Amino acid sequence: MASRIYADRKIVIITTFLVIGFIYLIRLFYIQVIDRSYTLSANNNVLRYVTQFPARGLIYDRNGKLLVYNEAVYDLMVIPRQVKDGDTAEICRLLGRTAEGYHERMKKARDYSPMLASAFEKQISKETYGYIEEKLYRFRGFFVQPRTLRKYPMSIGAHLLGYIGEVTPVQVEKSDYYKQGDYIGISGIERAYEKELRGIKGLKIRMVDVFNRDVGSFENGRYDTSAVMGGDLYTGIDADLQQYGEKLMANKRGSIVAIDPATGEILCFLSSPGYDPNLLVGRVRGKNYGILNNDPIKPLLNRAIMGQYPPGSTFKMANDMVGLQMGVITKNTRYSCQGPGSSPIKCTHNHVSPLDVYMAIQQSCNPFHWQVFRAIMSDPNYENTKQRYDVWRKHLMSMGFGRLLNTDLAFELKGNLPPSEVFDKIYGTGSWNSMTIRSLSIGQGEILATPLQLVNYATLVANRGFFYPPHVVRSVGNEKNKTKYSSQKNISSINVEYIDVVRQGMMEVFEGDHGTARAFKLDSITMAGKTGTADNPHGKPHSNFIAFAPVDNPKIAICVIVENAGFGSTYAAPIATLMIEKYITRTVKRKDLEDQMINANLLNN
């Protein structure tokens, strides 16, 4: 048989078959065991990671009033591929859109992805949602996704609370938390407490089939996490006082900051002109931001921490305290004053002369304070003016001037209290003395302070030597979880006995026969304060006032600055006392004064 000759060819054939089988096994081993990229691809095919967005924490005032809450809104989402053409007219009617608008949106959605959901109509109100909800099921491809928006029931505290907005690409890149489209606090305490407020995002892993249809949760949701709502913030803000302050400052440029001296909690924090915080929320945010940003009166500027003002006469007690502490004057030291004829600094008042520190504060005598400053800058214990200036500056910094107070408010500025090197540079080393920088003695010249620094300085005097960093939020999550500030007691370098001297002087500003604020004295509350009339290059002087009350047991320290409003006693002092009255007695009896302040329009000054 001829074919028997070729019987050994079976070996060739079988070997070939086995070799090919073996090659397949090697290939399988490679793609199944060695190369893990296929597992990743399979997961990418089928798993969809759906972020669960937590609601941001709520924000309360010191009495439990809600300052910020979340309002449910709804995004109407669309999956273009699933939409039936016949539905167009009815959907337009439901949403009140034109056909062009509909097609434009649909094109945008389709450009993004025909298979994935994108927002068709963003932030539909609850009312509209209720209306369309019943009908929505009829339209394939449309569904509603709930979201939350910030809502401000009293429309107050815009600068204080700040606002939120979408994260920038840079923030996304730097962080492992934020993804494109997430919201983040941009200013105010929304920014400062972003980590606490934002909560924890949840993740749901869904599976989709080849048509991107949801086919259920992955492994019965074993790896799913739910979103955890952000922590609530309990602030020291007094919402009523804040609202009252904003009313008083209507149509004025300036700022009011009030602090509870015992704790450093901010009671009221406003910058005027302000704006309704509800303007910077949701769909209208972009448009309104543009309007506010271009407004020449700068409503977005946070004057309370970014406005750097010459403190003017409100600064005088600081200078006095340094003089007393350095021992260059005593509480009994008297200097003479020639009134408006004084040199090198004129006095704006006519009063007894010579006068002591109490009287000098009560009547805001410029020459007295110049003499104190000159005495400091001539202290024989130091070799030269530079050394004396450095000591003076160090004492002032212990009161919070020229440095950041490290509050919980973003974008705080530190004012200006230049180091001696600056004067060396301007005037030449050794070529400057008290005379050269004399304006500093009355809070003019180089020195600048923010309203926050000034109220902090009033707090220090009220507390007889210490302050806690001013802060808005006293606890996070629950009332007991105090913020770090309550343990950060700052003690000034001034002895209590010297502080008591200026305290007395400040009380006499109200109580004394010649006190610059005696017109605003209250029978029910003993107040201490100081007027300031700060010259500035922008027009009429700024009207400044710092105060605290009641003197025996201070509950409130306050700083009011009304830009270009003239004397401290014209606007700032009455506004400050109205605020004090409001805070302590909860009602204001001086209706005429109140009306006069509310109605004053100084925007054009």
Place this chain on the structure above:
Amino acid sequence: MKEQKGIFRHIDRTLILLYLALVLIGWVNIYAAVYNDEHASIFDLSQSYGKQMLWIVTSLVLGLMVILTDAKFFNAFAYPIYGGTILLLVVVLFAGKEIAGSKSWFQVGGFALQPAEFAKFATTLALAHYLSALDFDNRKRKSQIIPLFILALPALLILLQNDTGSAIVYASLALVLYRQGMPGSILLLGVAVAILSIMALLFNPYIVIAVIGVLLLGFVFFIRRNMRNILTVAGIFVVASLFVQSVNYAFENVLELHQKTRINVLLGKQIDLKGAGYNVNQSKIAIGSGGFWGKGFLNGTQTKFNFVPEQSTDFIFCTVGEEWGFVGSTIVILLFLALIVRIILMAERQRSDFSRVYGYGVASILFFHFFVNIGMTIGLMPVIGIPLPFFSYGGSSLWAFTILLFIFIKQDSNRLQLV
């Protein structure tokens, strides 16, 4: 009755067991591939897996009928069976129903029958009959031409149906010719042609020709440089160059776009994850993501959520790879190799040339399907739509493969009787 017992006693149990194992594993994997929560029963006749059960049962009946048929019947009626199938292949061109671009189906009631599947065993029978005939002499020109004609006729008819995959299957029967004495050089030539074709498609044809030239020039240094050898080498060079050029020409001008794309994707010249490459890519992802132990029964996400196309038919091996991992894939591959090698070993023990040639035909056809189908799912072969024998969903293919195999089992059980 006694005689029947005798029939069953000589049946090769190993082959039957291998067959049953593959059919059942296939069924379970079809169930997993198209599993549907609402029809969770594997016996649900409205689903592919329920229908496959019907195909399996009827296949077993067909197998039994083949066993009960007289062994000599298949040899004696080889030509009529072949002729009948050829007739069906012609008729289907006119009366057939077009499914997925191929006009290769007869619609009978609710079922579709594919004559091309049955042509496989018919052609093998005819080939075996011719090669085992007493007047066959492989030195005669006529004896060399006619087998090729027997193979080419159904292949051409199937090509006309636009079912390239099934047509190429007939090339595998060249192995039978090789075993029967066709010179090995012809097979080598075939391999050389395949390699040259791939080179011509992969690279610039002029570069390929240049490389061939350099190689042949080098070769000349190692042989006796007489006129005859040099002329032979030069002749090889001219033929190879012409071949490379014509492959290139045929690729550019004869093939249709989707065929070109498939070839390009296979050769790695083109990455097209949405088009032709999609199937292969998703298939590789399915198998690759199975890992060592697999994702477990019914846990394959690639197949369950329809990322793999044709997952119960041509891409059924994906389900094995994804859900049973490397371990499961290895078992299936070893089962196939065991089946095929067993058939070859059994063919060699036949005393009748007809049975042996037929056995080799069965082995060649099964191996070719295995080679192309699994190679396709793991990205080593182009996407040629042919089923995985005994595994893929489908009545025609399961029936045809069962008959193909059982005719051989019957022949083998009869081997001890006088020829």
